[in-house]
Ligand code: AMP
């Protein structure tokens with residue numbers, strides 16, 4: 001993808017602080033992190049988002065995420081971490097090349113991953129359940 005910043009990072013046109021790389025994935029530090037140690041896992045192949053990514057690639061990516069998370073926990077001495085993965089501009093995605101955020105959490109940090117909760121009735125829940133059942 002010509003105009004994709006992450007494809008350019010993967011292709012070496014734009015520098016990145018890489019912490020891991022293999023044939024299929026690149027793991028880099030977020031250049032504008034929410035917290036110290038904010039990591040991004042990128043598949044080397046361009047998929048815009050969760051709706052495009054190959055299921056098998058996503059499976060291997062998540063396996064790698066577990067490895068990276070455990071490593072980060074150990075070396076950063078973490079107790080907590082958020083995984084964030086945005087899909088679509090409306091959901092806050094700014095780089096339209098699939099990526100998973102691993103965000104270390106420290107006591108009293110300023111990171112916010114919160115939303116207002118809806119107070120649905122059991123009937124409303126059942127309606128949504130019926131619609132979404134796979
Ligand atoms: P999202 O908003 O989920 O699409 O996340 C995109 C992320 O990419 C943001 O957290 C940015 O800080 C990060 N980012 C943008 N440009 C670069 C870059 N050149 N190198 C590393 N991370 C970047």
Ligand code: ZN
Nearest residue numbers: 004007046097
């Ligand atoms: Zn790309």
